[in-house]
Amino acid sequence: MQQETKTVELTGAEIFVRCLQEEGADLIFGYPGGSVLHIYDALYRQDKVKHILVRHEQGAVHAAEGFAKSTGKPGVVLVTSGPGATNAVTGIADAYMDSVPMVIFTGQVPTSLIGNDAFQEVDTVGITRPCVKHNFLVKDVKDLATTIKKAFYVATTGRPGPVVVDIPKDITAARFEFSYPKTIKMRSYNPTVKGHPGQIRKAVDLILSAKQPMLYTGGGVILGNAAKSLTELTRLLNYPITNTLMGLGGYPASDRQFLGMLGMHGTYEANMAMHHADVLIAIGARFDDRVTGNIEKFCPHARIVHVDVDPASISKNVKVDVPIVGQVDPVLKAMIKEIKAGEARPDQEALAKWWKQIDEWRAMDCLKYDKTSELIKPQHVLETLWRLTKGDAFVCSDVGQHQMWTAQFYGFDKPNRWINSGGLGTMGFGLPAAIGTQIAHPDETVVCVTGEASIQMCIQELSTALQYHLPIKVVALNNRYMGMVRQWQEFFYQGRYAMSYMDALPDFVQLAEAYGHVGMRIEQPGDVEGAIQEALKMKDRLVFMDFVTDQSENVYPMVPAGAGQNEMILL
Amino acid sequence: MRHIISILMENESGALSRVAGLFSARGYNIESLTVAPTEDPTLSRLTLVTRGSDEVIEQITKQLNKLVDVVKLLDLTEHRHIEREMMMVKLKVQDGEQRAEVVRMTEIFRGHIIDVSATAYVVELTGDSPKLDAFIDAVRGFEVVEVVRSGVMGIARGDVALRL
Ligand SMILES: Cc1cc2nc3c(=O)[nH]c(=O)nc-3n(C[C@H](O)[C@H](O)[C@H](O)COP(=O)(O)OP(=O)(O)OC[C@H]3O[C@@H](n4cnc5c(N)ncnc54)[C@H](O)[C@@H]3O)c2cc1C
Ligand SMILES: Cc1ncc(C[n+]2csc(CCOP(=O)(O)OP(=O)(O)O)c2C)c(N)n1
Ligand SMILES: [Mg+2]
Numbered sequence: 094m095q096q097e098t099k100t101v102e103l104t105g106a107e108i109f110v111r112c113l114q115e116e117g118a119d120l121i122f123g124y125p126g127g128s129v130l131h132i133y134d135a136l137y138r139q140d141k142v143k144h145i146l147v148r149h150e151q152g153a154v155h156a157a158e159g160f161a162k163s164t165g166k167p168g169v170v171l172v173t174s175g176p177g178a179t180n181a182v183t184g185i186a187d188a189y190m191d192s193v194p195m196v197i198f199t200g201q202v203p204t205s206l207i208g209n210d211a212f213q214e215v216d217t218v219g220i221t222r223p224c225v226k227h228n229f230l231v232k233d234v235k236d237l238a239t240t241i242k243k244a245f246y247v248a249t250t251g252r253p254g255p256v257v258v259d260i261p262k263d264i265t266a267a268r269f270e271f272s273y274p275k276t277i278k279m280r281s282y283n284p285t286v287k288g289h290p291g292q293i294r295k296a297v298d299l300i301l302s303a304k305q306p307m308l309y310t311g312g313g314v315i316l317g318n319a320a321k322s323l324t325e326l327t328r329l330l331n332y333p334i335t336n337t338l339m340g341l342g343g344y345p346a347s348d349r350q351f352l353g354m355l356g357m358h359g360t361y362e363a364n365m366a367m368h369h370a371d372v373l374i375a376i377g378a379r380f381d382d383r384v385t386g387n388i389e390k391f392c393p394h395a396r397i398v399h400v401d402v403d404p405a406s407i408s409k410n411v412k413v414d415v416p417i418v419g420q421v422d423p424v425l426k427a428m429i430k431e432i433k434a435g436e437a438r439p440d441q442e443a444l445a446k447w448w449k450q451i452d453e454w455r456a457m458d459c460l461k462y463d464k465t466s467e468l469i470k471p472q473h474v475l476e477t478l479w480r481l482t483k484g485d486a487f488v489c490s491d492v493g494q495h496q497m498w499t500a501q502f503y504g505f506d507k508p509n510r511w512i513n514s515g516g517l518g519t520m521g522f523g524l525p526a527a528i529g530t531q532i533a534h535p536d537e538t539v540v541c542v543t544g545e546a547s548i549q550m551c552i553q554e555l556s557t558a559l560q561y562h563l564p565i566k567v568v569a570l571n572n573r574y575m576g577m578v579r580q581w582q583e584f585f586y587q588g589r590y591a592m593s594y595m596d597a598l599p600d601f602v603q604l605a606e607a608y609g610h611v612g613m614r615i616e617q618p619g620d621v622e623g624a625i626q627e628a629l630k631m632k633d634r635l636v637f638m639d640f641v642t643d644q645s646e647n648v649y650p651m652v653p654a655g656a657g658q659n660e661m662i663l664l
Numbered sequence: 665m666r667h668i669i670s671i672l673m674e675n676e677s678g679a680l681s682r683v684a685g686l687f688s689a690r691g692y693n694i695e696s697l698t699v700a701p702t703e704d705p706t707l708s709r710l711t712l713v714t715r716g717s718d719e720v721i722e723q724i725t726k727q728l729n730k731l732v733d734v735v736k737l738l739d740l741t742e743h744r745h746i747e748r749e750m751m752m753v754k755l756k757v758q759d760g761e762q763r764a765e766v767v768r769m770t771e772i773f774r775g776h777i778i779d780v781s782a783t784a785y786v787v788e789l790t791g792d793s794p795k796l797d798a799f800i801d802a803v804r805g806f807e808v809v810e811v812v813r814s815g816v817m818g819i820a821r822g823d824v825a826l827r828l
Contacts (some may be wrong), residue, residue, distance in 0.1 A: 218678060223689050227732040230678070247732060280828070281735040395699055405726035408719070 100555040105234045106135035109198070112241040113142045118169045118196075120145065120160065122153040122529065126173020127213060127375045128200030131265035136468055145532060145561060148553040152178050154184020155551065158193050159529030162512045163599045165318060167194040168343060170531065174200040175213030178259075179220065183519060185223035185255050190516025191339060193488045194253035196244045203263040204232060216372055217259045226254030234267035238306040242274045247399060251284025257555055285601055288427060296374075296398040296415045297431045299320030303372035304443035305394075305450075306332045309355065309384075311420050312515070313377015320344065320404040320508040322425035323376065329429060330439055330544045333451055335363035336446040337378050339502055346504030347484070352451065353460075357652045358497040360461035361661060364652065366451055367392055368659040375399040377421045378551055380410040381516070390657030400424050459650050459663055468643035469618050471495060471570045474625075476503035478540065478568060481625050486538040486566075487512065487530045491523035491547030494576035497600030522566070533561040536631065537585035538566065545571040545639075546595050555608040558635050566628050569601060569635040580647045584662070605637035614639045617641030625634050666695070666715050668740040668747060668818045670826050675701050675708040679733040686731065692724050694800075696815035698751065698827045699776040705736065711827075713816050734786060740818045750814040751780070751796045753787045756807035766806065769820060784809060 103111065109132055113121065121146045125133045135145055147153040148506045157168025166186075172181050178199040182415065188195045197416055202211040218230045226248050229240050240258060248256040270390055308330075314323050320343050327334050327350055334344050335355040344351055353360035355367055367373070373395040378384070385391040388410060397413040399406075400421055407416045462472045475498050478486075490496040490513040505511045507662055512530055514522040527541035548569055578593040602612030611634050617625045620642070626635040650661040673679045680699055687694050695713040702709045707756055709810055714724060721739070740747075757763045763785070770787050773795070779786035787798055793816060802810065820826070 219681070220677075222682060222685055279732070282732050403730070405723065405730050409723060414718075 101271060101571055104131065104135070105260070105267050105269070106131035106238050106405060107239055107262070107316050108234070108269065109241070109265065110135045110139055110272050111271055111274055111456045112238050113169065114489050116241070116245050118167065118245075119143060120532065121169040121171050122147055122156045122160070123171035124177060125172065127201060127291055128174040128181060128262045129171060132171065132200070133260065138156070144171070145528075145557070146290040147528075149551065149556050150180035151184050151521065152528070152551050152554045152557065154181050154188065154197065155525035156524050156532075156554075156557075157341050157530035158184065158188050158191075158522075159489055159512055159526030160162070160419050160533045161193050161529075162183060162526070163194060163509050163530040164533045167245060167511060169320075170195065170197040171345035172197070172199055173213070174202055174217070175215050175634075178215055178433065182220060182224070185221055185257065187517040187519045187522065187556075187589070188255040189224045189226065190453070191514065192253050193255065194249045194310060195255040196241075196248050197255055197257045197260045200257045201230070201261040204261045205263065207261065213447070217257065221257045225257050226252075226257075226450050228259065229533050230259045231264050234264050234269040237264060237269070238273050238426065239277070242277050246277050246279070247282060252406075261413055267407055268368050284421050285418045287421060288400065288417040288424040290427070292415060292417045293424065293431060296417060297428055297435070298437070299396060299398060299415055299616065300330070300374055300428075300445045301432070301437045301439060303332075304440060305369055305371045306374065306439075306448045307366050307370035307372070307395070308332055308374045308376065309335040309367065309378055310334065310340045310343050310376040311337040311378025314340055314343035317377060317402070318508075319377070319422040319425055320660055322422050322429065326425050330428070330434060331444060332374075332439070333366055333448070335359065335367065337381070337384055337515075338513070339376060341500060341511045342505035342508040345506040347506055354500050355658075356381075358387070359652075360452040360501070360651055361457045361663065362451055364650070364658040364661060367474065367659065369450070370395045373397045377401060377412070379406045381400045382410070386652045386658045386660075387655050394480070395418065410474075413643060433609035435622040439492065440466045443588055457663070461664065462646075466618065466643060469615065469621060469640055471498050471572070471642045471646055472502050473511065473618060474568065474570060474621055474640050474642070475542070477622050479503045481622070481629060482538050482540070482547075482610050487534060488540045488542060489513065489527040489530055491541070491543040492518045492520045493544045493547055493645070494580065494648050495544045496570070498570075509648075520547040523547060524551050524565075525554045525557075526564055527565045528557055532561065532566050539563075540566045540568055541580050544566045544576060545573065545598055545650055546575045547602070551605070555605065555610060555635070556619060560607040562633065564631065564633050565635050567635065569637065569640050570600070570642050571598075572642045572646065573598065574644055576646075577648075583647070584651075584653070601639040603638055605635075610637055612636040612637045614641065616641045629659050665718075665721070666713065666723050666741070668816060669712050669725065669728070669737060670740055670744070670818060671710040671712070671737040672702070672707050672734065672735045672826060672828070673710060673731075674733045675706050676733060679708065680710070681731055681758045681790065682731050683712070683728065683738050686727055686752070687714075690723075690727065692720065692809070698815040707828075711816055711817050735828065736826060738820065738824075740820055743824045744821040745818050746817045746821060747816055748790055749796055749816045751789045751799070752812045753800070753803065754809040755785050755787065755790070755803055756783060756809055757785050758783075762806065768804070769799070769802055776797070
């Protein structure tokens with residue numbers, strides 16, 4: 094027998110697996126194929142890294158996003174070259190837009206064949222370049238471990254994002270001594286952590302001088318694990334706060350100071366308070382056009398403080414007065430310290446007046462809907478879901494009207510519980526994201542809110558859910574329409590419903606059953622509560638609830654594209 | 665306004681396409697772009713000329729800095745700097761009079777004739793871009809067979825420097 098030396102020679106595939114172990118990435122989502130067979134073989138011969146087999150590579154990426162968004166840890170994906178990589182692209186772009194920390198490993202044809210139009214060859218690095226934080230092509234097995242280390246480092250630091258590592262098949266067969274770097278330094282990549290003290294002081298001065306202040310916070314608070322500090326600062330100031338779609342859960346929704354979501358489908362009070370604010374405190378939010386509406390009309394009276402880890406987010410869409418580059422949490426902590434140490438306090442008199450004004454806007458009750466209808470109202474389903482899950486479920490949403498109603502009606506008191514696709518708005522996100530979330534939180538209630546159109550974009554993942562015994566509760570708000578499209582056609586195209594009617598729908602109850610799950614159809618408002626209760630009781634089964642809802646329901650309020658934030662369409 | 669941005673980046677395959685891709689993806693314009701390895705072979709130096717409002721230039725430099733392969737950059741336009749571009753021009757010359765005229769022009773512009781054949785001269789010229797433009801204007805009377813320009817390079821004057 095050969096004696097083992099200090100450093101062991103391993104194949105690239107074995108090195109790959111060891112790197113994941115060292116990284117603590119013990120769960121990966123993927124789908125095999127020719128170029129990654131050595132890696133799959135190495136995975137087979139160990140039991141530390143668990144592999145979840147999805148049914149489509151897009152599903153693998155969304156599942157990993159669900160895992161990442163619900164845990165704060167990086168999501169890891171493994172797919173084969175060519176079609177495996179291209180199928181993953183939608184998910185990668187989705188993760189890029191929402192700044193999700195992810196490492197995606199793609200197989201590649203052997204280095205000797207690259208550029209020859211080899212079987213299942215695509216230029217993965219080229220195709221993914223515009224939708225990744227960074228990507229690598231590994232050209233030598235001796236670089237493999239360092240590259241993987243760099244990939245995790247880049248994906249999880251600064252503004253998080255997806256990193257693709259493309260690994261040619263011959264690299265996974267070649268041998269090299271394994272050693273995993275403990276730390277890594279890259280001269281070209283040094284994200285800022287702490288904010289500039291002078292800027293923080295300036296910001297605090299401006300914040301305390303406000304008469305009509307407004308906190309506008311986003312996904313950066315969730316990504317930066319800063320909900321606690323944000324809550325402390327907000328309470329200390331007694332200022333009103335709104336969250337973007339991606340920032341929900343960053344501040345407890347049930348709290349009096351919370352004005353709801355802002356933006357296109359934000360609340361009247363949040364949008365009006367934005368419009369009339371004299372000091373805007375933007376934290377980990379990127380002034381997206383769904384939030385600002387017409388930039389010319391955005392926050393016309395406000396001086397703006399903006400905290401963001403990405404300098405390119407600052408003054409990209411809206412010019413700001415006090416920029417602070419840094420991680421949300423240390424910056425918020427420094428602000429709290431600065432305020433507590435100083436003499437200045439918010440102007441209570443002005444603040445009382447401001448709150449009075451806000452309460453008047455609130456009294457508009459902008460989220461009201463017809464509670465006497467004979468048809469099931471989607472809002473009613475979501476309110477009931479919230480009540481029965483005590484507002485404490487992990488809720489993964491697809492894209493459309495149902496997503497907006499969930500954002501409006503399911504109040505999140507904790508971060509990382511609201512998992513949706515905001516930047517790319519990818520239909521098909523919900524179910525695989527729920528799979529990743531449920532795997533990360535096996536004992537928690539995980540709900541997938543979806544529409545009859547969205548669910549069909551990744552419906553095949555019902556099979557994955559069965560394989561891994563994931564008791565997800567699917568709440569399908571079935572309005573027989575691409576409701577979000579229908580709403581725009583009703584408002585802006587005089588009711589010409591081009592291609593938005595969902596004809597030839599499958600019987601979702603039978604479909605769920607065919608996949609080995611429980612299916613329910615709910616057609617009466619009176620049955621909503623009982624159905625959800627029954628579904629929640631089935632702790633070990635996936636239950637697909639097909640709610641037949643009012644087809645004509647629209648999402649209100651709505652800021653039409655190009656309008657100012659204060660120019661909302663109300664019910 | 666016109667800006668000359670100098671970039672030090674990792675000398676890795678793909679780094680250049682990240683820069684070029686950024687410009688096309690975000691709709692920024694590139695007037696010229698030159699790139700070559702530096703005295704440190706792990707680094708490339710890229711010079712690009714672009715135009716945009718102050719806001720656009722600010723975004724361009726931020727987005728460039730955000731690229732993981734970019735180590736450092738300098739907007740030369742914000743400093744006293746020297747700008748140079750090299751050009752080679754092939755001119756058709758039919759007779760002695762034309763030859764003499766090209767030689768004279770080349771002297772006036774402090775260029776060199778670097779290739780001579782029975783029918784053509786190649787003139788090499790270095791300077792800032794307007795000077796090169798002026799030369800092309802000055803030789804319009806000849807048949808210009810081809811023009812090759814290097815794109816702009818630049819370096820800051822004095823103590824300001826772009827280095828690690
Ligand atoms: C159908 C549909 C309708 C929509 N309607 C609305 C709407 O009405 N209202 C709404 O708000 N959105 C809406 N959106 C979502 C919208 O498209 C954007 O995705 C969202 O507004 C962006 O949220 P954000 O500004 O919080 O940024 P995110 O995309 O969450 O970006 C986070 C920001 O924080 C920064 N950051 C990240 N981590 C940190 C850290 N640790 N420290 C500091 N900074 C950090 C990042 O650099 C970035 O600038 C809708 C989407 C869809 C699909
Ligand atoms: C992959 C993809 N294709 C198209 C769209 C455009 N789009 C946005 S919402 C929507 C309709 C969604 O319908 P459904 O899932 O039934 O949800 P509803 O709006 O009815 O609640 C469409 C087509 C998209 N966001 N994603
Ligand atoms: Mg629908």
